[in-house]
Every structure is written in structure tokens, then in C-alpha cells.
Amino acid sequence: MEKVNVKINNINVQVPEDYTVLMAARDAGIDIPTLCYLKDINEVAACRLCVVEASVNGVPMRNLPASCVLKVQEGMEVKTNTKRVRNAVRSNLELILANHNRECLTCQRNGTCELQSLSDEMGISDIRYNGEQRRWTIDEVSNSIVRDSSKCILCGRCISTCRDMQGIGILDFTGRGFETEIAPAFDYSMNDVPCIYCGQCIQACPVAALREKTNIDDVWAAVDDPDKIVIVQTAPAVRASLGEEFGYPIGTRVTGKMVAALRRMGFDKVYDTNFTADLTIMEEGTEFLNRVKNGGKLPMITSCSPGWIRFCEFNYPEFIDNLSTCKSPQQMFGAIAKSYYAEKAGVDSKDVVVVSVMPCTSKKNEAARPEMEVDRIRDVDISITTRELGTMIKQTGIKFQNLEDEEFDRGMGEYTGAGVLFGATGGVMEAALRTVADILTGEQLEDIEYKQVRGIEYIKEATVTLPIDGKDTDINIAVVHGTKHIAELLEDVKSGKKDYHFIEFMACEGGCVNGGGQSHVSAKTRMYLDRRVERAKALYEEDSKKEIRKSHHNPEIKKLYEEFLRKPNQEISHKILHTRYERKTSYDLKNQEEYDKLKDSIK
């Protein structure tokens, strides 16, 4: 890669020739303002805030080009702070603000909004262009995501994320010009289109135009209710991101403080989803071995990612029988809490409220799925995101930084290193392998770090040789994250190009650590920091520090089986820990049959 010399605000920098002026400016220590720019995902130069004055070898460029797409050239000189540029940026920002619902004080993104910070940084003190505003639409129908067009700045980051990163594409520009609105097709609600609620659009959105449906008040209502026993479970990925809500660097592990905070908030029991992550390994591991030994449906595919489940039900219903029938750890936890725990604690399950803190927005929808209940009692009552927890901690007035580390409650709070790995891509697979390997070999294997399934390569493949019924068998495994890449792999499986025994799918790139419910990371930070990697580090670190690192060694899990479940995949676990799925139609059309015929004929 050749390097070129450019001058930015009279500062000389030497940068690779494929750099844009925006990137080169960063090297020169200059932060050019951006709004629509999202590295590698949305580089469209639409907001026109990153405009600069540029000349090449003394010849000025026409107008004010956008630096986020302007490639550097040898001899280029850029000025980001001339009167012309300042006027232009200020004018464009005011124009965006003029068509924006500026209720910042009561807005969910107050304090984390990129438009808000930019207005502050640019010193906007007056909005000269006040007039008509676009039509305001609020879509609050789904359990997980709220779309609010009054705040949309039409940057298109959500569209590119859904369509190009996730390979789904349920959002697009509709209408034209001033009337443009970002919405699903035909003005449908997000609830009526094949949205998987992964919330990546929320992560992409710089403002509150896309946000999670909050359930904070529901949680407080439960905690305040003296007749209810409120149990909280925390997903592994939450501890890797919660700290960011309080200013900690991305990927700081705050497990102990998180537990302490939860206790101070008034939860009756502070447990860990990792407990049921280990449980899932027991159930799923057994299920897998059953299928392998008895000619069951292979490849078996994990089912803990609700985004993936919906993706499967909408787009690849032919793989529904491949899914593990296990519920996700969140759901298993609720089921166990409302049976095993209630029994042991001597309380009526109707009085038990299970709250989950998840890095995920799709979990809200999963908790509300009709089949996620046992004898009419819902497994999980309320699911909140990492962000919501952050808000609740602040509402309680807790000074997070000053908290001393505490431990989860006994009973359903013990977890192994394998369990905590669930939050990163490859984690479920690695946890499963640790247990399956021990079961098959009958040994306590020491080498338990399966590096082949770690990391952010989209499709990771490996072959593990293990003895099955005495014979050494090659077990082909695959780990994929991001629904776009899941589709790629499934096509290969369908065509017969690839053959696997066990597959782990996570709907979000990087796994749950990058879920739709995690702390917001600005586009600016995403230019140089990969949160998928940074947060995963926290989980692998926690695993390495754990004494017990295999799910089947979890003493509380052992006790659970002894006292309650008896054996994996048997009667009781089948009733409460396993579930079913169903094909879903996208875009409810009146003549679905005709449409399907037409779709097949085009293929």
C-alpha cells in the first residue's frame, strides 16, 4: 500500500493511499463532524456535515466535498475550519435540527445522542429555519423496538445495517424529498414484517428514532410490590458492557459491581443467567449426542439466539427441525425459577417475578412468545436491556464506581467459565465441546480452550475428533455470527456443499456482547475500536479466572439434577426446558399462496 502526503489544516500527515480525508484528519488529530457516517456500513456522504475545502496541487476542488468519501491524493490540501466550511456545517446542522423533535430532556437518548453532542460541539445557539416538520409516526407495536420518525435524521445508518450488515433489510427510505420517511414496506409496523428484533438498527441509530421499548417501570412496579418475590438474572454479556454506562472503557468487566448494584436496587434474589447457560449445555449436549448416536436430524443448530430463531422461522423454515429444542438460557432460568426455586423457597410460583437483564432487544420478544410458559405460568416476566439497567441504577442514586464487588446469591447464581462464554461468538460451541468431549472420552480433559471457534471471523469451521461408541469420529462444527453470514452458510448446507454435525448461530456480529441492548457506542468511536473484540475479551478473561470451567462440573447444576430434574432430556426437563418453533410468513399477503408460487418460479 502506497502512502501519500496530505496537509490538513496545515498539518502534514502521511497516510495510506486508500484513506479518506476523514480518516487522514483523524491521524492529524482533527475530528471532522459526521452524522451519517458509520464505518464500513454507511459511507454515503448524505448528511453533508463533514464537508471541507480541498485543493489538489493548488487547484481548488469544486464546491465543498464530503470528507468521509473523498479519497486522499498526493499534494492534497484540506481546510476544515474556514468561514465557508463553518457556515456550511452550521447551516446543514441547523437544517437537520429544524426538522427534528427536539424534546431532548425527556428523550431516551438524552446524554448519548450523537446529534445532541454535535450540536453542543458546534455551539449551535440558534435555529434559523423553522417551518414545517415531517410527518411524525411512532410505531410502538412490537415488544422490542420502537420506531419514532419525529427524531429521524434520515442518515440511513439503520437501513444499511439491516440490509447490508445483517442481510435482512426490513427498513428503507419511503416517499421522496421532504416527505421521506424510513419505514418498513407498505407502511407496515415493524411487528408485521420479518424483523428479528436484533436491535442492530438501534445500535446504528445516532438518535432516538429507533429505540428499545422500555420496561423499567414494570420492573420497579414488581420490586415495589411487597407480595412479589423478584428474581433478577443477568446475561454474561451484560457485565462486559454495563460499565460503559458509567464511563468505564469499553469492555471493562464489572461483574462484582453489577451484582452489588442489583442488590441495592431491591431485588429479592440476584442470580446469573450463566447458571442456566451451564444447564443449557447439559440439555443440549445430551440432545446432540442423542441425535448423533440415533440418526437424529443433523446438523443440530443452537437455539439460544432469539434473533436467529426468528430469522430461521421467516427465511429458512426448512431448518426448523435442525434447531435444538432447548429453550435459551434466559427462558430456562425462568422455568427453573418458577418451579425448582419456588418449591425450595416455599413460595407460590404465581408470586415469583423473573426479570432478566439482557444485552438483547429480541429477548423482550422471546419472553413474550406464547409457548414460553409452563402450565400457564410465564417463564420470564420482564426482560430489560443493559442500557435500561444502567438507567435504573442511576435512578436509585447508586454511585456505581464506588461499589465493592459482591457475589451472586447461592442457589441459581453459580456458574462455570463455560457458561460465561455464551456471550461471545463461539462461546456456546466451546462450552458444549468442553462437556461433550469429556462425556465421549470419559476423561477430564485438560486442554479445554478451543481457539478455532474464537474470534470475529464470520464463518469459523473446525473438525473435532472424538470417540463415539468406541469409534473415533470426525465431528464437523461451524460457528457463524451475523445473519447475513448465517444465510451464506445455510445455502451451502442446503446445496450439499458443506456438511456439519453441530452449528452455533448468533444473530448479532460478535455474538451477544454486541447485542442490540448493549451500551451505545458512537460512530466516532467505532472508527477505531471494535467493541465485538473488546467486550469479548472481558468474557474470555472471566472464563480464564474461573476455577470451574466446564458446565457439567457446576455443583449447583449437579444439585438441580439430583433434586429436581433427574436427568437431561427426560420428562421434567422436556416439559419445562424444551420448546417448539413454527414457520412464520413475512409481509402478510392476502394471496400468500400465489406469492409463494411466483417466488419459487423466479428462483
Next chain:
Amino acid sequence: MAIYRAHVLVCGGTGCASSNSAKIKEKFEEKIKEMDLHKEVQVISTGCFGLCEEGPIVVIYPEGAFYNKMTVEKVDKIVEEHIYKGRIVKDFLYEDSLDEDLIKSLSEVGFYKKQRRVSLRNCGIINPEDIKEYIAQDGYMALGKALIEMTPQEVIETVKKSGLRGRGGGGFPTGVKWGFAAPNEADQKYIICNADEGDPGAFMDRSILEGDPHAVLEAMAIAGYAIGATKGYVYVRAEYPIAVKRLEIAIDQAKKEGLLGKDIFGSGFDFEVEVRLGAGAFVCGEETALIASIEGKRGMSRNKPPFPANEGLWGKPTIINNVETLSNVPQIINKGPEWFRGYGTDKSPGTKVFALGGKINNTGLVEIPMGTPLKEVIYDIGGGCPDGKEFKAVQTGGPSGGCITKDDIDTPIDFDSLVELGSMMGSGGMIVMDEDNCMVDVARFFLDFTVDESCGKCSPCREGTKRMLEILNRIVEGKGTLEDLDNLEELAENIKNTSLCGLGQTAPNPVLSTLKYFREEYEAHVLHKKCPAGVCQALLNYKITENCRGCTRCVKVCPVNAIEGKVKEIHEIDQAVCIKCGACMEACPFDAIIRK
């Protein structure tokens, strides 16, 4: 081949078609058959003659009798007298074409005298639905010459030498553009003809497509040969059904004759053309939005670089040329670049087709050599403003252009001179305005169009033009302030400087231009709440003069009872109540009500 002794050419362009020219043609055929003359007289439908103001037009050869404002009723007489008896029906002839008793050659008629029909050479001469007539006019000879006698590089050099510049508005040298695409290696390249023609009032491309579609097809094939493209698309706006039909017929006929398709003239060169329809978006005339549209995506512009010549349709090297630009190419190849340079100026050689409209006597299509002074177009060719009104300004370039005033009317029309004045040639729309046009309202009209057509991708255009329109609306309603004028200018500068594509970058031009030359009008609206031209309703007051005879007719028609008046007494309008509907002015039989 039948030998006819007379040809009856009925104009079949959209303008005349909507005035029933198809029925007129039918009547001619009927009557001629009735009189048993059909073996001697040929009746055909041809393309636009250009003098649309006088349509429907029928021209009969060999005399070249130019019958204007034709109706079905006049047909019988013409057949009986002129065609059968040889007596030209002088009463039906276009006035200007008679010089005492002699019929002037069309090229002597005032409207046509200063024109040089190069792009329009076949319009009004051939039947566009008969490929043989195009071939008779040396059609497809240029393609043959290029394929057999020239190399692709030589073709590009020829076009470069001719100095042909894009006629769609950009004015970019065509040969140079082709030269960018040719060296790129790709498994597929494309030629796209931009026939979206979105400027309001522009119909140059439409007339060429309706009157001489083969010229465009031949040029596309030549361009394909030059850059190595084997596939072409004509992107036509769906609002041109006649053009679409003629194109499809032309493509079909060309294919049948082996002039499009595989191994043309045995040269080994393949070229296929497909028609694609637009869907009502002005922005799709912008090349990157056009490409997105053909790809089946939303018609939204994207950043350049990369330029289409390097990465265009489906990422492949693509050349996009305007219809009129292409229509010049076959002649340049046939007659040579020096012939082309024989017209026009050094920096802007050739001719340009303009759609003359607005307050002008001879509305229609004119083609003039570049460098013709604006004055000649307006007065000599256009015949000046009707009703003796005084010329005020002419808007060139449609919603992307600016206005040119009386003071600059001697300016020669070419790419660079117009830009210097703050306007641009654009695609060729020329709207003439007289003393009764309000320039603020004109700016508002164009901005209204742009706001509607903005694709919505970038903030300055999407939000900024809307805000500019809101300011202008306030001004014409009498609610504007001087600060509004400052904001208007600042907004305009910003939108010009930072918009993503040409639509946004040029949208403020009408405003900036009218502000520059007619600032007094803006100030009158803002400071004195008056519209000097008497157009902006909200600023006008209806007044009853002394001519009032007290007949009370206006009192009776006023919907809000704003007029007070007894019989035989001068009436009065209560300005506070008046809603300025104008009903009273219409009702007054004594012209006693004025609007100022």
C-alpha cells in the same frame, strides 16, 4: 418502389397529436382514396416541425406548402383544390410563408430562417416509423463507416475533434467522456441514453425521439463500438408514450434489418438496445440516480467519484449521453468533425435545440447554431412577446438555470457565456417572461418544483430547499422581512456548495439569479408589501375606480360582502374583508375595477 407525385406530411409529434393530428391524417387518407389519388399521393406521419404554436401542421410537397392550425374540416378542401387541382389553398397557409403570391421556401420563413436543423434534420421530413426513410437520409451509413472503416479509437478521436459537448446540461466534451470509458477492462460495458428530460417546459429530446428515433439508436451503437459496449439502454420517462412506441418500433425494425443485434455488417460487433421506463422522478435524470433506477433501486444519487465511465451500471464502465448529444454523432461520423465545427463557436461548436416557451409569439422547437445572440432567438425567430408587452427576462436551463435580462440580451448563446451570467444552457428550455411576470413568483415556481423532486438523501437539498421555499412563500404573501432575504442568500450559497448532486447544487440558481438582477422586486415585496408585476395575489388590492357606474353587479358577486355601494354611486371595496378572489373584476362590465 412506388413513385408518388405528392407527399402529404402530417405532424405526429405529441403537441400536434394532442390536437388531433392523427384524425387529420386519417381524413387525408380517406379523402385521397375516395378521389382515387392514393397511388399518386403518399400520406405520412412525421416528427415535430418545431413551430408548435401553429400546430397541427401539415406540409405538402413538392411545393412545400406549410398549412398551419389544421383541422379535420379543412382536409377536404385541401385535397380537392391543392392535391387534385394543383391550386394551393392560400387561406389555409401559414401567413409568413406567403410572399405576395409566391410560396416561400420553408428556409425563408422568419421562424426557420436563422435556424440550422442539424439534430432535427429529419424531424418533419421522414416517417419515423419507417426505417427505409431513415436509411434514405444516409441512415446507418455512419455506423457502417465506423464498423468497417474506422477503429474504436478513431471514432473517439473524431468525436473529440468535433468538440461536441453534452447537450443535456453538463456540457462535458463527449469525446473525452468516451475516452475515459474505453480503456477500462471489463466483461461488460454499457451505453445509456438519458431520455428522462425532466425540465418543465423542455421537449427537445421528446421531439427527437418521436421524429427521428433511429438517429439515437445508430449513435448508441457507434458509441458502443467506440468504448467496447455491447448493450445499450434508453431510459425514457414514462410520460412520453409516443416516444416509447416509436423507439420500440425503431428497435424492432433495426433488428429485422440486421442493423442492431449480432455481427452488424459482418464486422463482429454486437449491439443490443433495450428501452427502460422512468417512473416520474426528475432526479432520475441525474446520471447516478438514473443508474440506480435501472438497477431496480430507489432513484437516489450517489457520490462521484467513482464516475460512471469507470464504475457505472452494475459497477461496469458506462457512458451516459443525452438524446440530443447522440443525435449529432452519426452526422459527425458521416460528414466529418470539420463540418460540425462549421456551425457554432470555437468552444461550443455545433447547434442547440431550444424549447421556446412562455410569453413569446412563436412557441415551439428551434435549433440554432451556438453563438447566435439571444436577441435573435427571441425577436427574429420567436417573434417577440405577444400583445405588445415588453420583454423582461428569459429563463434558460429550467429549474437549474437563471434568468437573463434585457441588458444582456446581446449575449451569444453558448455554454460558457451563459454560465458567466449566472445561468446555464441546461437542456435547452427557454422560458420568456414579460412585464407581467413577477420574478419572485418565477423563482418560487421553480423552487416548488425542485422541492417536490428532491430525492431526499442529503440534508442541504432535502431540508434547505424546503426552507427556501417557505421563505419565498412568506415573501409573496407579504410576510417577508429583510432578514429573510439574507437568510435566503445564505441558504442558497450553502445548498449550492454542499449538495450531493446536480439537482441540489443548481436548485438555488433561479433564486440567486433573480435576486441578483431583480432585487428591487424582492425588496418591493418585503419592504412595501407590493408586487410590481401585479401577480402575487396577497399583495394586490382590488380597487374600484371612477369609471364605476354604480350598477351593483360586483356587490352581488362578492362572496364575502366586501363591497359597499348604492345604485348610481361609486362603490367601495373594504380591504380588510376582501379575500382577493377577483370575482368583482370579472363581473364589472365597465372595467372599473383594477388590481394593483
Next chain:
Amino acid sequence: MMKTLEELKKLRDESKKNMEMRDTDKKTRIVVGMATCGISAGARPVLQTLIEEVDEKNLSDVQIVQTGCIGICRYEPIIEVYKPGEEKVTYIFVDSRKAKRIIDEHIIKGKVVNEYTIGSEEKR
């Protein structure tokens, strides 16, 4: 279906003839009186012959125009020849045979056929 440039040229030359009429900047005009008197005196065959001759001999710069009553009805069929730069020549009592000769001698060779003109008739 044309496979070669030569075939195109051939088609062009064939079709060109029909188009030539649509150009009024011609050099020579032959006006044929086609009023009732002319037609009853036999002007139609004359017109036909003239058209055929012009076509056969490829006289692309000659225009055959019909007109109404030229005025001197007893001399019909009458044709008037306008050649640029020359005085108008009026031929009377024209028939197909005379028409052919007029084309050959006057139009092509440039020599007026004096014996057919109105001038020579008047002299008699």
C-alpha cells in the same frame, strides 16, 4: 436483413428517390397545369410521363409540381419550365412524346425545344 454495408447503400439509393420530393430547395421546377381544362386536354398522362422520366433518368434536382389553371386554356396541356438563372419557358399542346423530348433536350441537355413553346406558336 442486411449483412453488409453494400446492401445498406443499395437500400439507401432505392429509398432516396422517394424522399427527394421533400426538399423545396430544388434547382429546376416543371409546373404542369392540372386544372379541369388541362386534365380534359390530357394533362394527366403528361404528368405521369414527366414523373417517370425524372425517376428513370435520376434527375434528382428536378421537381414536378402541379398547378391550377395557368390561364391560356386553349393551349392546354401546358407545362412551364423554371430553370434557375434562365427565363421561364412555356410549352403548349404537350403530350407524352413531347414531354419525353423536353426532358431529354431541355432539362438534360439544356437546349430549349423551341418548336413546342408558346413563343413559336404565337409567331405563326
